[in-house]
Amino acid sequence: MSKLATLAEAVASIPSGAHVALSGFAITRCNMAFAREVIRQGIRHLTVSQCVGAMDADLLVGAGAVDRMIYGGGSLDRFGRLNNVNRGIESGTLIAEEYSSLSVAFRYLAGALGLPFIPIRSLRGSDVLARLQQIAPENVAMVQDPFTGEEWLVLRPLVPDVAVVQVQVADEEGNAWIYGPRWDNEEQVKASQRVIVITEQLVPTEIIRRDPERTVIPGFKVSHVVHLPFSAHPTSVYRVYDYDAEHIREYAAATRTVEGFQAYLEKYVLGVQDHWEYLERIGGMKHLTPLLADPILGY
Amino acid sequence: MYAEDYTFFELMAVAGARELKDGEIVAVGIGLPVVASFLAKRTHAPHLTILFELGIVDPEPIHTGVGLADPRVWYRAKVMSSFVDMLGMVLHRGLVDVGFLGGLETDAYGNLNTTLLGDPKGKFTHFVGSGGANDIASSAKRVVIIIRHEARKLKEAVSFVTSPGYLRGNGARQAAGLPGGPVRVITDKAIFGFDPQSKRLRLESIHPRVTLEDVLSSMGFQPLVPDQVPVTEPPTVEQIRLIREEIDPERIYAG
Numbered sequence: 136m137s138k139l140a141t142l143a144e145a146v147a148s149i150p151s152g153a154h155v156a157l158s159g160f161a162i163t164r165c166n167m168a169f170a171r172e173v174i175r176q177g178i179r180h181l182t183v184s185q186c187v188g189a190m191d192a193d194l195l196v197g198a199g200a201v202d203r204m205i206y207g208g209g210s211l212d213r214f215g216r217l218n219n220v221n222r223g224i225e226s227g228t229l230i231a232e233e234y235s236s237l238s239v240a241f242r243y244l245a246g247a248l249g250l251p252f253i254p255i256r257s258l259r260g261s262d263v264l265a266r267l268q269q270i271a272p273e274n275v276a277m278v279q280d281p282f283t284g285e286e287w288l289v290l291r292p293l294v295p296d297v298a299v300v301q302v303q304v305a306d307e308e309g310n311a312w313i314y315g316p317r318w319d320n321e322e323q324v325k326a327s328q329r330v331i332v333i334t335e336q337l338v339p340t341e342i343i344r345r346d347p348e349r350t351v352i353p354g355f356k357v358s359h360v361v362h363l364p365f366s367a368h369p370t371s372v373y374r375v376y377d378y379d380a381e382h383i384r385e386y387a388a389a390t391r392t393v394e395g396f397q398a399y400l401e402k403y404v405l406g407v408q409d410h411w412e413y414l415e416r417i418g419g420m421k422h423l424t425p426l427l428a429d430p431i432l433g434y
Numbered sequence: 435m436y437a438e439d440y441t442f443f444e445l446m447a448v449a450g451a452r453e454l455k456d457g458e459i460v461a462v463g464i465g466l467p468v469v470a471s472f473l474a475k476r477t478h479a480p481h482l483t484i485l486f487e488l489g490i491v492d493p494e495p496i497h498t499g500v501g502l503a504d505p506r507v508w509y510r511a512k513v514m515s516s517f518v519d520m521l522g523m524v525l526h527r528g529l530v531d532v533g534f535l536g537g538l539e540t541d542a543y544g545n546l547n548t549t550l551l552g553d554p555k556g557k558f559t560h561f562v563g564s565g566g567a568n569d570i571a572s573s574a575k576r577v578v579i580i581i582r583h584e585a586r587k588l589k590e591a592v593s594f595v596t597s598p599g600y601l602r603g604n605g606a607r608q609a610a611g612l613p614g615g616p617v618r619v620i621t622d623k624a625i626f627g628f629d630p631q632s633k634r635l636r637l638e639s640i641h642p643r644v645t646l647e648d649v650l651s652s653m654g655f656q657p658l659v660p661d662q663v664p665v666t667e668p669p670t671v672e673q674i675r676l677i678r679e680e681i682d683p684e685r686i687y688a689g
Contacts, residue, residue, distance in 0.1 A: 161503035208563020212501025221560040235568035240517040257569045260598040260610030316489030434505035
């Protein structure tokens with residue numbers, strides 16, 4: 136069954152207030168076109184989760200679309216910090232449930248396995264845990280190991296309403312391959328109620344059937360498949376295109392102030408009708424072609 | 435043969451490399467720990483296994499990346515997997531021998547802050563947070579901290595414990611259910627260890643051309659200082675050549 140949809144249709148399936156797991160990691164495989172469309176459609180009050188805070192979440196937070204963020208810390212790597220997320224935390228407009236990378240991954244894993252809770256060694260003794268006990272006491276607890284009697288920290292599972300995952304290859308049913316490391320994406324997908332796949336390349340199911348061991352996202356979990364080249368721009372997609380350093384620098388500089396970010400938002404998000412107009416705004420194929428990945432290097 | 439011409443960054447990378455033994459598994463972030471790990475692997479520790487938290491094992495990059503998210507640092511990896519695979523099934527399982535960590539601040543008990551500066555209840559600035567740092571600090575057998583030697587970065591107590599060291603010392607870390615702990619703090623002026631009992635920071639060696647006065651006057655607290663403090667072993671000519679010509683030829687990590 137074909138689940139092909141336009142980006143606008145897929146985004147419209149997400150109600151305000153939903154919990155959305157995002158596939159980005161810092162500046163790679165971020166759901167950038169998705170985030171821009173969420174902002175244009177005016178969807179708000181989202182809970183966003185990911186193991187490492189990334190550019191997709193920062194854009195959404197800056198635009199006021201996010202009430203709560205569940206993440207393990209994050210940055211734009213050497214390009215800078217997540218200025219919008221940090222500003223939200225500092226001013227109190229964003230509720231940040233801040234963990235470590237593995238704690239968020241374990242919460243997804245528990246969700247994926249249908250477990251009631253998951254023990255973890257991380258966080259204990261830290262102020263990260265002390266803060267969570269204030270901000271999200273419903274998600275952390277201590278229990279006694281019934282076998283050894285030792286005390287363990289346990290975390291509540293995460294079951295997002297929808298995982299949105301940027302992939303390299305998918306078919307129209309949503310069976311999808313991720314090239315390169317997958318960080319938390321597989322657990323996000325398997326923990327979530329449903330999945331929106333955004334793919335750089337659309338292939339016939341016959342191609343998937345020839346290499347099924349590569350399938351990370353099974354089609355039966357997927358509600359929408361959006362075929363949209365350069366949909367992670369300006370972040371990278373391994374083996375497809377490199378990050379756009381010039382654009383990320385512009386973003387990092389713009390987000391230092393609220394006014395700077397508003398101007399960025401106007402220029403690249405609200406001031407364009409859709410992804411295709413965005414690609415023209417940044418300079419079209421002339422600008423994008425040098426970013427295409429070298430087939431041996433993958434970047 | 436020891437090198438005459440080297441930077442403090444290179445000395446720190448060499449000191450980091452010397453913490454790694456052949457056959458060990460090391461979890462690293464980006465920057466100086468990458469240089470230290472690749473240097474160890476090309477010299478005394480050819481069977482070292484290098485992990486990146488997001489799911490990378492033993493890459494052989496030929497270009498310098500901007501961070502772990504940069505495919506440049508994944509080049510020629512032996513494994514490309516996930517957080518649950520690396521931080522879970524290797525680190526949480528107890529198989530990581532050494533974790534390298536840095537931060538905004540560390541303190542007299544090797545606790546690290548990468549989250550915020552200021553008063554968490556009042557005005558503060560939020561930085562990066564944990565990433566995999568708390569996980570590494572909690573589960574690695576040994577942690578090596580690499581940090582610049584400045585009073586604002588070496589404090590009696592960090593303002594926020596992102597990644598636990600020995601907490602407030604003595605048995606506090608063990609009582610929190612945590613194994614391992616930091617074994618070394620490497621700065622651009624000195625190398626520190628921890629007192630076996632109190633777990634307080636203890637001076638181990640002072641870098642060449644640095645005085646004890648330099649070390650103590652640029653710290654926010656008084657570490658334990660033994661009667662005799664040796665000079666840090668300088669880098670060798672070959673170690674410096676490897677860093678400059680093969681590991682970081684573009685001098686990106688070296689800043």
